Amino acid sequence: EALQSILAGRKVRDPGDNRTNSYLLGLAHSAAGKDWPRKLNTRILHEAGLADGLGERFASGEGIQDALFTNPAMLFQTDEIDGMLQSINRAKDARHEAIMSTLLTMYSSANSVFPMRRKAGKESPGVIDQPCLVIYGTAIPNHYYQALSERMLTNGFFARMIILEAGPRAPGQEPVIRDLPERVLATANWWANYRPGTGNLEDWHPVPTIVAHSDEAARLLIETRLEAEAEYGKAEQAGDSVGTTVWGRVSEQVRKLALLHAVSENHKTPRIGLAAVEWASRFAVHQARRMLFMASQHVAEGEFDALIKRAVEILRQWGEKNGPNALMPAWELRRRLKQRPGDFKDIVSELAERRIAMFDTERAITKPKSGYRLL
Helix, strand or coil: CHHHHHHCCCCEECCCCCCCCCEEEEECCCCCCCHHHHHHHHHHHHHCCCHHHEECCCCCHHHHHHHHHHCCEEEEEEECHHHHHHHHHHCCCHHHHHHHHHHHHHHHCCCCEEECCCCCCCCCCCEEECCEEEEEEEECHHHHHHHCCHHHHHCCHHHHEEEEECCCCCCCCCCCCCCCCHHHHHHHHHHHHCCCCCCCCCCCCCCCEECCECHHHHHHHHHHHHHHHHHHHHHHHCCCHHHHHHHCCHHHHHHHHHHHHHHHHCCCCCCECHHHHHHHHHHHHHHHHHHHHHHHHHCCCCHHHHHHHHHHHHHHHHHHHHCCCCCECHHHHHHHHCCCHHHHHHHHHHHHHCCCEEEEEECCCCCCEEEEEEC
């Protein structure tokens, strides 16, 4: 998806002026092959003569702006993106704040212009016309969610991400050297040479081709928007600021994904059909629910809250393995939490106060069993 996003960047749009820029995140454990998609993207873009549109890490918000000013369509492929998020959380200087501000603004400026910052000695800083910033980040699942802060969940950064979690690692296979498929290279070269609109300003101010919807697709898009708005209303009534932020972006994500599906299916004469919207709708709604669940399990407001969530996760895993009512011995819970006796006592006391978990005793054949379980 990241590759298609950058290939079609600034070249196509849907009737609502949604663009292909996307922020993707792949979550997988170590040695699961997270680097392979990055290598493929790099090879294909290099073969298509678009290697200038590749970036790696974000050094600063100004650096992102300067890169896009030179090349308005950029794909940044960042490994261990959780490290960047932790730096933003912990740092108190303006440099890291500028990275987050730039990422948020660039996403929303894809169908507009981004005014460049003023520099000393220069009268007109210029603008970036319809910037297409695509991010493909990778991280280890727990590291990513733990690196998020409450502010990131509510400022729109989390809602802009499309998060893909890898399943269990497969047995693998023997590596072989393979050439890129000719069809893939031909399609990439077609996009590299495609110039929508006419005139001498195609590169500086392109007029992207509008990819129309079928009638069935348009109706389903409306239904999906209403479903997302209903979920937004529920979150709003519950005072759930994270929920409103995520559900508020679902309709936009569906339209972006449907557009990408259409241009991937038929790059020469694309049309957003019912199948594209059905896939995009199911995917985006599922992702929204999954993201909210994972955030509730991992993202903490402070160090103590992080320990509480860690204890809940340990008890949940114990219940999945041994049964929902199985009691986890106190010594086992403390061993996994790796906390001192006093701190452990505070944690289990807080779990009881919040009515999340309880200490219980049950009869057994020889002697009673005691331990903790989730309520």
